[in-house]
Amino acid sequence: MNITLAALVALLLLGSAYSQMGAGEQVRVINRGPNARYCRSFKTSFETMDDFKNFEVTPDKTIGTTHGLSKDKARTGSQSHKAEITSIEDSPHRGFPAVQLFKTDEGSMEGPVYITFFVYLSNLNFGSGKWLTIAEVGADDNAAPGKRYISVSLDTNFKLGYSNVPTQNVTYVKKYDTTTTFPQNKWVNVTLYVDFDNVLGITALWQDNVLIATANVNGGAGRVAQFHGGMFADNLIPSGVVYNDDLTIWQTIKADGSCPQSGTPTAFDLTTIEATNPNSSGASKIGMSIAFALAAASVIAYLV
Numbered sequence: 001m002n003i004t005l006a007a008l009v010a011l012l013l014l015g016s017a018y019s020q021m022g023a024g025e026q027v028r029v030i031n032r033g034p035n036a037r038y039c040r041s042f043k044t045s046f047e048t049m050d051d052f053k054n055f056e057v058t059p060d061k062t063i064g065t066t067h068g069l070s071k072d073k074a075r076t077g078s079q080s081h082k083a084e085i086t087s088i089e090d091s092p093h094r095g096f097p098a099v100q101l102f103k104t105d106e107g108s109m110e111g112p113v114y115i116t117f118f119v120y121l122s123n124l125n126f127g128s129g130k131w132l133t134i135a136e137v138g139a140d141d142n143a144a145p146g147k148r149y150i151s152v153s154l155d156t157n158f159k160l161g162y163s164n165v166p167t168q169n170v171t172y173v174k175k176y177d178t179t180t181t182f183p184q185n186k187w188v189n190v191t192l193y194v195d196f197d198n199v200l201g202i203t204a205l206w207q208d209n210v211l212i213a214t215a216n217v218n219g220g221a222g223r224v225a226q227f228h229g230g231m232f233a234d235n236l237i238p239s240g241v242v243y244n245d246d247l248t249i250w251q252t253i254k255a256d257g258s259c260p261q262s263g264t265p266t267a268f269d270l271t272t273i274e275a276t277n278p279n280s281s282g283a284s285k286i287g288m289s290i291a292f293a294l295a296a297a298s299v300i301a302y303l304v
């Protein structure tokens, strides 16, 4: 009898939590799809460091890390960027050229961007609790990556995810895929959508065309100021190489939009990209698990 009553309470709790989520949902679809255009792009295949002149480049030989262009591997052309961990040291491993759009003649990119780049990992020796950041996207023009930036990182289980979303030092992400791991010894297509809109900022992350995660992004001012890939990793990782090739940052608009800065809208080949706001179902999943926890607590309360 008690158990039946508890189950009823549980169902009621579940129902009310669920309908509250439904009412509060804010769904914003990222679907620049076939109607997307881009205005400006920054492109590099890491064939020459001239692509990064005037930008911040970490020293090519710091304690524990080396980096630079290399002929070891190339997805296109004859070189790629290579950053290698050489030893465990006291501070994190850092090796990259930053793309500091804010230092270019046209300045930071206004509005949302897509970023595609290719990552090849090898000999990465993770221990538990370590981290490796493969990219950071910055909203302001302080030293790379800036003060407000979002990070794309690998965890110990070789799963890609975000940190610093929705706000700096906080992580609240909607994961679409929790099974795909990041392979080593293979070029992997990493694609990011980043909108630093000051009210409805959002980001989405794909690995080889699989949507991995989305998140809201707070604290931006509507533009992307800088990006870096390469190596930024836990100081206790003893070895690992990260290659980058074929990076493009596209300043995107809808087909009917006009370019916020200079430029003529140009058709775009990233036609398959589509994702929903993390709050639409991410929040309800969390709501649901809270409801389940409450329901379970009420059952337990009845039984004791």
Ligand SMILES: *[C@@H]1O[C@H](CO)[C@@H](O)[C@H](O)[C@H]1NC(C)=O
Pocket: 168, 169
């Ligand atoms: C984030 O954490 C870093 C390191 O603890 C700290 O220096 C920084 O002020 C924090 N930023 C925010 C916005 O909380």
Ligand SMILES: *[C@@H]1O[C@H](CO)[C@@H](O)[C@H](O)[C@H]1NC(C)=O
Pocket: 116, 189, 190, 191, 206, 208, 209, 210, 269, 270, 271, 272, 273
């Ligand atoms: C990289 O991935 C994006 C997103 O999934 C896709 O639109 C794009 O065509 C891919 N690029 C290449 C060169 O495969």
Ligand SMILES: *[C@@H]1O[C@H](CO)[C@@H](O)[C@H](O)[C@H]1NC(C)=O
Pocket: 026, 199, 200, 216, 279, 283
């Ligand atoms: C998404 O949910 C978070 C956490 O509940 C909230 O702080 C944020 O304002 C929401 N953002 C949007 C755009 O709905």
